[in-house]
Amino acid sequence: MxxxxxxxxxxxxxxxxxxxxxxxxxxxxxxxxxxxxxxPEELIESVHRFMREGYNQYPPMSGVPQLRQAIADKYASLYQTALDADTEVTVTSGATEALFCAITALVNPGDEVIIFDPAYDAYEPVIQLSGGITRRIKLSYPDYAIDWHQVKACINAKTRLIILNNPHNPTGSILTSHDIQNLQALVSNTPVFLLADEVYEHIVFDGSQHQSLLRFEDLRARSFVVSSFGKTYHMTGWKIGYCIAPPDMSAEFRKIHQFNTFTTCTPMQYALAEFLQYSGYYxxxxxxxxxxxxxxxxxxxxxxxxxxxxxxxxxxxxxxxxxxxxxxxxxxxxxxxxxxxxxxxxxxxxxxxxxxxxxxxxxxxxxxxxxxxxxxxxxx
Ligand SMILES: Cc1ncc(COP(=O)(O)O)c(C=O)c1O
The missing domain is CATH 3.90.1150.10 (Aspartate Aminotransferase, domain 1)
Structure with a gap:
């Protein structure tokens, strides 16, 4: 067949x-x-301990409460961003699942999605599965910065979403505060949503500051911010990520997540919750x-x-x-x-x-x- x-x-x-x-x-x-x-060895020990203590059955669909709270606490401490762990944080099976759920929740047939080339390869297939149209804008060589004039020219009535990857794979470029100002000005009076893939959020060099969209209330109100523990704690194979979004957006996100993976590995979620609470490793x-x-x-x-x-x-x-x-x-x-x-x-x-x-x-x-x-x- x-x-x-x-x-x-x-x-x-x-x-x-x-x-x-x-x-x-x-x-x-x-x-x-x-x-x-x-x-980190403590993480491995901790997963073993939670497994032995019987944390081996389905956790709640949106993630174990302790982990969602630890994630919310982290961003309160990093950016003074107040997040509601119950309604704004969802734990996923890696950032890949979070990207899938966010794009699927948002994009309808005929919607346009702006991504920046060279682009991480997990965005376009999902846009395509939802019937969306990918609009690719090239970053400038060799610094791989965004040309905001091109973005402005690309936005139209069909533009549903802009996907930003910061810090950027494969180029290692990062968004500056100037980029954020341009983004704010461009989207402020539009219905355009944002998806920020921030899996390398803690890997920023030379005294630069990571310009997470979680720092900016106006941008945060229209954003799915996605991250992954795999990059931060050197265990890409555990596939545990998360998505932060305002309550209404998270509710739609969870409808997809619920029938995609439903949830993700229980003992690892407990171990990460514990580790986040006492370790400033990141x-x-x-x-x-x-x-x-x-x-x-x-x-x-x-x-x-x-x-x-x-x-x-x-x-x-x-x-x-x-x-x-x-x-x-x-x-x-x-x-x-x-x-x-x-x-x-x-x-x-x-x-x-x-x-x-x-x-x-x-x-x-x-x-x-x-x-x-x-x-x-x-x-x-
Ligand atoms: C930019 C980017 N986004 C998302 C992912 C996927 O992360 P995860 O392994 O948590 O699904 C990766 C992994 O390489 C990545 O580089």
Whole structure:
């Protein structure tokens, strides 16, 4: 039997392809965005304890109350944002589920959604499943900033949603207060909603401030703000994320969440609630990854790759324009199979496959791994 595809253009993601290639060729895998070091030991102990104590059945649909409250407390302490844990915070199975629920709750057939290229790959398929139309706006090379004139020109009566990813994967760019002012001015008298993918919220460098939409009451009132514990506590495989939105928006979000996953893993939610209450781990995460970025860049100094600005996330973009004019997908394959370093070609994040001769390297790796990778890259 043949199923007419709802997503005819979607194949296996480049992340799976490059990781498989990395395994096949025993390459150092700087492609997929996950750490090769362990999460805090206390968290693992705590999950075990909650499991042994019998916290193994379905939790409430919106997440265990202790975790929702701990999330609300975190933002009260970080941004003095008062959140109602019962009506504004929903725990999800990773940020991916939260993105799915938010887009599905909002987008109707024919609605337009603005995203910024190069864009994380989880947005467009969901827009498409809802019958929406994706409007892609290119970020400017090489600083990958938003051209707000283009955004203004793109907004029309059909614009339903703007998706912002801050800090930005794959480019490592961040929104500035100037960006926020532009955004405020643009949407203030419109019915446009916002979806802020802030999974790298704590990974911001060089003294910059993370411009979370939760800081701004006017923006918060029209936003779904999505985050994930996976990036913050080095356990991307636990797939626990959350979405913060005003009560009416959260109610619609939960209608989708309820019939998608209904809820997510119980003992891990309790462990995270406990950990959040006593640990300020996330407060030093920016410094932790800044040191890794600096270490990698120092080791890459003598290479022919040119580092592009990286203000956040755990990804470093490198231009190889001085090395070859090969297409980035071809060059990334060659680097994996012949030199033993897997990366992600940035063209795959563009709707039109734009090839700027740039690769993305994940530096959420042990020093030893980064040293080995840099040593090889410096010989290319
Ligand atoms: C920008 C962005 N959003 C969302 C996600 C997905 O997060 P999760 O693993 O919690 O579903 C990722 C993971 O790489 C990401 O980079």
């Amino acid at each position: 043949h199923i007419p595809s709802k997503l005819p253009d979607v194949g296996t993601t480049i992340f799976a392809v490059m990781s498989a290639l990395a395994n096949e060729h025993s390459a150092i895998n700087l492609s997929q965005g996950f750490p090769d070091f362990s999460c 407060r030093s995460l920016g410094e932790f990854y800044q040191n890794k970025r600096n270490h990698f860049l120092a080791r890459m100094k003598s290479s022919r790759f040119k580092a592009l600005p990286c203000h956040g996330t755990y990804f470093q973009l490198m231009s190889y324009a001085d090395i070859t004019d090969q297409h980035d997908i071809e060059f990334a394959r060659k680097l994996t199979t012949e030199s033993g370093i897997a990366s992600i070609p940035v063209s795959v994040f563009y709707g039109d496959g734009c090839d700027e001769k740039v690769l993305r390297f994940c530096f959420a790796k042990d020093t030893e791994t980064l040293d080995k990778a840099a040593e090889i890259l410096c010989k290319i």
